[in-house]
Amino acid sequence: MKSEARDLPPLIGAGGRVKLPGSKSISNRVLLLAALAEGQAEITGLLDSDDTRVMLAALQALGIAVRREGETAHVQGGAGRFPAAQADLFMGNAGTAIRPLTAALALLGGDYALHGVPRMHERPIGDLVDALRQFGCEIRYTGQEGYPPLHIGASHFRLNGDVAVRGDVSSQFLTALLLALPLKASDHDIAIAVQGELISKPYIEITLNLLRRFGVQVRRTGWERFVIPAGSGLRSPGRIAVEGDASSASYFLAAGVLGQWHGKGAPVRVEGVGRDSIQGDVAFARVLEDLGAQVRWGDDFIETDGLQAGLTALRGGDIDCLAIPDAAMTLAMTALFADAPTTLTAIGSWRVKETDRIHAMATELTKLGAKVESGPDWLRVHPLPAVQWRSAAIATYDDHRMAMCFSLASFGHADIRILDPGCVAKTYPGYFDDFARIARPVPVIAIDGPTASGKGSIATAVAEALGFVCLDSGVLYRLTAWEALQQGVPLDDSDALTRLAADLPVTFAAGGIVLNGHVFDAAQLRTEAVGQAASTIAAIPSVREALFALQRSFRRAPGLVADGRDMGTVVFPDAPLKVFLTASAHSRAERRYKQLISQGIPAILADVFAELELRDARDTQRDVAALKPAPDAQLLDSTDLSLEQTVEAVLALWRQSV
Numbered sequence: 239m240k241s242e243a244r245d246l247p248p249l250i251g252a253g254g255r256v257k258l259p260g261s262k263s264i265s266n267r268v269l270l271l272a273a274l275a276e277g278q279a280e281i282t283g284l285l286d287s288d289d290t291r292v293m294l295a296a297l298q299a300l301g302i303a304v305r306r307e308g309e310t311a312h313v314q315g316g317a318g319r320f321p322a323a324q325a326d327l328f329m330g331n332a333g334t335a336i337r338p339l340t341a342a343l344a345l346l347g348g349d350y351a352l353h354g355v356p357r358m359h360e361r362p363i364g365d366l367v368d369a370l371r372q373f374g375c376e377i378r379y380t381g382q383e384g385y386p387p388l389h390i391g392a393s394h395f396r397l398n399g400d401v402a403v404r405g406d407v408s409s410q411f412l413t414a415l416l417l418a419l420p421l422k423a424s425d426h427d428i429a430i431a432v433q434g435e436l437i438s439k440p441y442i443e444i445t446l447n448l449l450r451r452f453g454v455q456v457r458r459t460g461w462e463r464f465v466i467p468a469g470s471g472l473r474s475p476g477r478i479a480v481e482g483d484a485s486s487a488s489y490f491l492a493a494g495v496l497g498q499w500h501g502k503g504a505p506v507r508v509e510g511v512g513r514d515s516i517q518g519d520v521a522f523a524r525v526l527e528d529l530g531a532q533v534r535w536g537d538d539f540i541e542t543d544g545l546q547a548g549l550t551a552l553r554g555g556d557i558d559c560l561a562i563p564d565a566a567m568t569l570a571m572t573a574l575f576a577d578a579p580t581t582l583t584a585i586g587s588w589r590v591k592e593t594d595r596i597h598a599m600a601t602e603l604t605k606l607g608a609k610v611e612s613g614p615d616w617l618r619v620h621p622l623p624a625v626q627w628r629s630a631a632i633a634t635y636d637d638h639r640m641a642m643c644f645s646l647a648s649f650g651h652a653d654i655r656i657l658d659p660g661c662v663a664k665t666y667p668g669y670f671d672d673f674a675r676i677a678r679p680v681p682v683i684a685i686d687g688p689t690a691s692g693k694g695s696i697a698t699a700v701a702e703a704l705g706f707v708c709l710d711s712g713v714l715y716r717l718t719a720w721e722a723l724q725q726g727v728p729l730d731d732s733d734a735l736t737r738l739a740a741d742l743p744v745t746f747a748a749g750g751i752v753l754n755g756h757v758f759d760a761a762q763l764r765t766e767a768v769g770q771a772a773s774t775i776a777a778i779p780s781v782r783e784a785l786f787a788l789q790r791s792f793r794r795a796p797g798l799v800a801d802g803r804d805m806g807t808v809v810f811p812d813a814p815l816k817v818f819l820t821a822s823a824h825s826r827a828e829r830r831y832k833q834l835i836s837q838g839i840p841a842i843l844a845d846v847f848a849e850l851e852l853r854d855a856r857d858t859q860r861d862v863a864a865l866k867p868a869p870d871a872q873l874l875d876s877t878d879l880s881l882e883q884t885v886e887a888v889l890a891l892w893r894q895s896v
């Protein structure tokens with residue numbers, strides 16, 4: 239099921255610390271090794287996400303005793319066998335679960351079915367199956383040849399010289415063999431010959447490193463030949479700690495650089511990986527450094543802090559990504575902010591991951607307005623100038639990294655909606671909460687209040703004092719009404735009115751309102767007819783909905799003051815300051831009366847008062863967007879305050895809130 243879309247506020251900076259969740263690659267390897275080993279293991283810092291859950295559930299289904307308490311798991315190793323000879327195993331979309339488990343189950347033999355989500359059934363596994371068949375393993379494709387689902391039968395293990403495995407589609411095939419073959423190496427060396435150029439080599443280093451901790455010393459000749467020595471057996475090291483996830487770190491490290499774009503950045507530090515990490519994706523931080531980022535390395539942290547002295551943008555250029563296939567996706571995002579095109583090469587494996595990532599990246603970056611070129615195994619992203627950014631709803635293709643990468647687009651100059659953000663659960667269920675903690679959104683001061691409370695003049699004066707953009711949201715309703723009257727759209731045709739509101743060709747320039755490309759005389763909006771029509775259409779939920787995006791598009795650096803009736807409650811619920819401006823009905827009637835008279839419009843105070851009370855009742859009692867203060871709004875009663883005093887009071891609240 240798809241999760242509800244997430245609108246990201248535009249950002250003026252980033253800063254803070256993130257404790258990274260455990261590494262997916264280490265978590266799943268350690269779980270399997272501990273399950274196959276002799277002895278008990280206590281694993282700390284384990285990742286809790288879809289990918290590790292499918293691994294844990296599979297091990298339990300295979301009869302392994304695993305007890306999990308938060309980030310710690312206790313595993314009672316099966317000493318080279320799985321108690322359950324038969325199982326039906328759901329592997330989700332976890333490459334690090336299905337590939338190594340296939341190897342272990344096939345070498346041990348039994349009656350096992352392995353399957354996953356539909357995309358898993360499109361991700362190749364043929365090279366691994368071909369290698370395992372050389373050992374006499376019985377593996378059958380129960381769907382499409384070369385892909386899961388699989389059925390594993392008896393093992394007729396035999397050794398006949400080096401076993402060959404292809405290394406140029408996924409390194410996980412070699413990892414799978416390396417993790418599982420110690421089960422069969424008690425009497426003889428087992429040698430694996432890699433065919434084709436091995437990709438994603440640092441993941442093999444993770445595998446070899448963890449095997450060492452479980453007592454297996456693999457010998458290798460370059461990246462072509464690996465030997466598991468006779469007498470190898472897996473023994474639990476007892477306690478084993480999982481590092482933070484270096485691929486997950488890449489989004490925050492990029493944020494620590496991009497956050498400086500609007501001058502409001504502070505360092506962003508990720509905790510859980512550092513200079514001694516065993517994960518190849520920490521090289522992402524070195525690539526950022528080469529591109530001009532300021533990076534600091536600690537034993538257990540990495541920190542980025544904008545650009546190196548003298549630079550005004552990241553550099554572009556060609557980047558070979560063979561060693562960092564996952565973090566490379568993050569470079570496609572930082573490339574939007576570079577000073578020259580960035581070409582990512584050696585990323586052919588992107589085509590067979592959670593989605594065709596080259597296609598997905600190119601498609602979604604293009605939605606933002608970027609120029610992107612791509613080939614079978616490369617992607618070129620051109621810098622995106624501020625004025626060319628387009629707001630977009632980003633599709634995520636059930637790919638956690640697409641969702642996490644595009645959160646960085648909120649450093650751009652557009653409104654970003656992430657569709658199905660829940661797909662981050664594959665490796666980082668809490669991602670958007672952590673991202674929100676380091677993100678510094680463009681600030682909004684929301685000023686809501688009843689009619690004639692003076693919110694318009696106060697918002698304008700506050701915006702001027704702070705140098706912020708100002709949005710009078712009421713004008714948008716009146717403009718929609720004015721257009722409807724001009725075009726003769728009936729006021730009860732909510733579909734037509736909604737379309738009109740959604741496509742309202744309006745911009746606000748320094749000189750005032752620009753409608754259909756022409757400066758608009760705001761006096762035309764103050765007529766009785768427009769006022770009545772605006773009140774009618776403002777009660778139509780779909781019209782209000784259609785104007786949301788337009789209202790939100792005013793949120794631009796360095797900040798926004800928005801006045802209206804639902805600014806704090808509906809349109810900008812995350813505004814750091816919400817003011818609900820009131821004044822007694824008498825004083826508001828008096829102000830409105832004086833305003834009318836000064837504009838030469840004849841008026842009677844008693845009538846103005848009566849009309850205002852009626853309007854208050856309508857506004858507070860209506861079903862749609864009833865006027866009410868947000869629970870976290872500051873109430874400001876301006877009955878006894880002058881305009882200047884009220885403005886000063888709002889500014890004082892603002893100073894307290896930042």
Ligand SMILES: O=C(O)C1=C[C@@H](OP(=O)(O)O)[C@@H](O)[C@H](O)C1
Nearest residue numbers: 263334408409410438441563587
């Ligand atoms: O072994 C691993 O833990 C992984 C290897 C890489 O896959 P490929 O070898 O298929 O590139 C990487 O993309 C994946 O996220 C995790």
Ligand SMILES: C=C(OP(=O)(O)O)C(=O)O
Nearest residue numbers: 331332333334564591592
């Ligand atoms: C390719 C990835 O996952 P998997 O482990 O399923 O291959 C990834 O996490 O980017």
